[in-house]
Amino acid sequence: MYVERIERVKTYLLGKKIDALLVSNFYNILYLTGFKTLTTDEREAFVLITQNKLYLFSDERYLSKNYKLPTTNYELRLIEPKRGLLVHLKEIVGKEKIKTLGFEAEDLKYYEHFHISQQLAETKLMPTDRTLVKLREIKDEREIALIEKACKITDKCLEDTSKIVKVGVSEKELAFKLEVWLREKGYDLAFDPIVAVDENSAIAHYNTKTGEGIVKKNSVILVDFGVKYKDYLSDITRMIFFGKPTDGITVAYENLLTAQKKTIEKVTVSRKLREPDLFCRETLTARGYPNYPHSTGHGVGLEIHEYPKVSFTSEDDKKIGQVITIEPGVYFSGKWGMRIEDTVVIDDDLTARTLTKYPKEIQII
Amino acid sequence: MYVERIERVKTYLLGKKIDALLVSNFYNILYLTGFKTLTTDEREAFVLITQNKLYLFSDERYLSKNYKLPTTNYELRLIEPKRGLLVHLKEIVGKEKIKTLGFEAEDLKYYEHFHISQQLAETKLMPTDRTLVKLREIKDEREIALIEKACKITDKCLEDTSKIVKVGVSEKELAFKLEVWLREKGYDLAFDPIVAVDENSAIAHYNTKTGEGIVKKNSVILVDFGVKYKDYLSDITRMIFFGKPTDGITVAYENLLTAQKKTIEKVTVSRKLREPDLFCRETLTARGYPNYPHSTGHGVGLEIHEYPKVSFTSEDDKKIGQVITIEPGVYFSGKWGMRIEDTVVIDDDLTARTLTKYPKEIQII
Numbered sequence: 001m002y003v004e005r006i007e008r009v010k011t012y013l014l015g016k017k018i019d020a021l022l023v024s025n026f027y028n029i030l031y032l033t034g035f036k037t038l039t040t041d042e043r044e045a046f047v048l049i050t051q052n053k054l055y056l057f058s059d060e061r062y063l064s065k066n067y068k069l070p071t072t073n074y075e076l077r078l079i080e081p082k083r084g085l086l087v088h089l090k091e092i093v094g095k096e097k098i099k100t101l102g103f104e105a106e107d108l109k110y111y112e113h114f115h116i117s118q119q120l121a122e123t124k125l126m127p128t129d130r131t132l133v134k135l136r137e138i139k140d141e142r143e144i145a146l147i148e149k150a151c152k153i154t155d156k157c158l159e160d161t162s163k164i165v166k167v168g169v170s171e172k173e174l175a176f177k178l179e180v181w182l183r184e185k186g187y188d189l190a191f192d193p194i195v196a197v198d199e200n201s202a203i204a205h206y207n208t209k210t211g212e213g214i215v216k217k218n219s220v221i222l223v224d225f226g227v228k229y230k231d232y233l234s235d236i237t238r239m240i241f242f243g244k245p246t247d248g249i250t251v252a253y254e255n256l257l258t259a260q261k262k263t264i265e266k267v268t269v270s271r272k273l274r275e276p277d278l279f280c281r282e283t284l285t286a287r288g289y290p291n292y293p294h295s296t297g298h299g300v301g302l303e304i305h306e307y308p309k310v311s312f313t314s315e316d317d318k319k320i321g322q323v324i325t326i327e328p329g330v331y332f333s334g335k336w337g338m339r340i341e342d343t344v345v346i347d348d349d350l351t352a353r354t355l356t357k358y359p360k361e362i363q364i365i
Numbered sequence: 366m367y368v369e370r371i372e373r374v375k376t377y378l379l380g381k382k383i384d385a386l387l388v389s390n391f392y393n394i395l396y397l398t399g400f401k402t403l404t405t406d407e408r409e410a411f412v413l414i415t416q417n418k419l420y421l422f423s424d425e426r427y428l429s430k431n432y433k434l435p436t437t438n439y440e441l442r443l444i445e446p447k448r449g450l451l452v453h454l455k456e457i458v459g460k461e462k463i464k465t466l467g468f469e470a471e472d473l474k475y476y477e478h479f480h481i482s483q484q485l486a487e488t489k490l491m492p493t494d495r496t497l498v499k500l501r502e503i504k505d506e507r508e509i510a511l512i513e514k515a516c517k518i519t520d521k522c523l524e525d526t527s528k529i530v531k532v533g534v535s536e537k538e539l540a541f542k543l544e545v546w547l548r549e550k551g552y553d554l555a556f557d558p559i560v561a562v563d564e565n566s567a568i569a570h571y572n573t574k575t576g577e578g579i580v581k582k583n584s585v586i587l588v589d590f591g592v593k594y595k596d597y598l599s600d601i602t603r604m605i606f607f608g609k610p611t612d613g614i615t616v617a618y619e620n621l622l623t624a625q626k627k628t629i630e631k632v633t634v635s636r637k638l639r640e641p642d643l644f645c646r647e648t649l650t651a652r653g654y655p656n657y658p659h660s661t662g663h664g665v666g667l668e669i670h671e672y673p674k675v676s677f678t679s680e681d682d683k684k685i686g687q688v689i690t691i692e693p694g695v696y697f698s699g700k701w702g703m704r705i706e707d708t709v710v711i712d713d714d715l716t717a718r719t720l721t722k723y724p725k726e727i728q729i730i
Binding site: 061064081105107108109111112114192205209311312333 | 472548
């Protein structure tokens, strides 16, 4: 699996006439080697891919004597206080006669690039754009199986946790219960859950951690969360109505649900992923609902927001093996909002198959 | 408070003859404006500081009609699909006649810089280095009070949670109990806790999430965790011995404890922060213990690792208002390891005062 991914990078480099690629992004390193550090953003590791070899650079906290990568043809290089990445790079560039060195232009910091360019004065640094994130866009069978499992856990977690909804329960408590349910079983959250009650549900990306909402009689409750299972993520949003909602809310929900289901069907017949976005917006605004202030969806995998884009500005084609969300919403500022979201995979016949299976029929408790 | 911080940036810019500074780092934006987005790394906000004004750029999920910043002289600018940061920047640069635009070279990505430079062809882009993180290094009274409170919560959390240590408890369970204790009270973890038992404690930055350790009779248990209280962090490490440790372990602990206490005293009489690092390493290696594979400490504040550096390569002076950790360790690979860590503030008289007060005497339960 890793060997194959690395080979794909090598083929890309040959095509672009780039001798080597420096990989700095945490998730791209994980994708290529299975290796991960404790933090995603503290630059504790780098990878260099040449036609001969893969080099992994990290410090002795991670690269103990017995450490092995689950791939072939690699070399581990220890980052030490006086022997950092730049020293190693210079050595390898000399030894392997690297004339052009690609780097991840959307990830490498300005100063990191600057310091490398100072150190490797005779090497041409070549920005590469989204090379690895575009490879990651297409999931293999194992990845889809992991996301599918994450979705199954999501469904069960929501089923169990929604049972504790009652008058007086806070948004924070509900969010915490989702997390405890997962963590006790050894799973993790994919991101900080959004639990938003009544007027808070009208804020498309409400911050539950700083909010004060509490379930009241006849509350509208939005729950947006996901599960991390063996590094792969799911994403779901469901509405819970505590007590009978008003007719306006019920009708809006039915319209939103119909639009969301039709949008998933629309994915099946679309070639570009902006088509379902445009379709869904048109469907809802034609019914008199306000346009929603976010994309209709996004790719999901090792990260909660990755390629492909599912928005009206997206240039991305629909492809076999993509995993995306479909999550339109209806929001009335200061009053209430609702969103229905599923994680969906593009199957071998280019149809969209929904992986999150928690019921979407109006849920009144 | 924010006004004062922004004024300090303006003074810096005047001195450097830079007309405006683009701030991209999540924590620096939080420090300057109190504003924060849901994610730290998805570039959901930017700040631009000119001599006239502070501009905050974010999208409508965050900048609702009623949104107000806790400062003066600012303008909110909405990032929209077809009207992004670059469009706003171009407009403001024209209006305010900005000739030189500073940016955070250690934070801005290569491509972000590239796209800005393409768009602002007549503006000189000036890399600035650690400007804001160096301001953040010196904490004001309010910040120290928040860190002090985080440390108090840390002490109490550790006191309560250490009571559940018994044979058969896993590292993961202990880590989770620390978190549950905090979250139930509305607090947060500062970072993923390290709970490491026996041979795992010899790995300086052990990953509890992927580990399998379980407390046994006579186990050595390392607990390294911190609390986030109103965005400010604490950091502590303590050892728990379950049953009577061997003489070698007891002696090592006493030596490490003496060294750690003396190193905190050494901070008081040091001018450079590499001095306590060198002192502590020498003290322990002179006693025959192996050198530890990490810094003696680091700054703590909005981030768990920030300035000043407390390592033998550090150039940083000791200054009033710094908050740092002192955390030497003794590690025997494959056997056991230990680390003792406190969060320490530099007071007005330049002495070091320990904020984490959980007892350090050998703790056998």
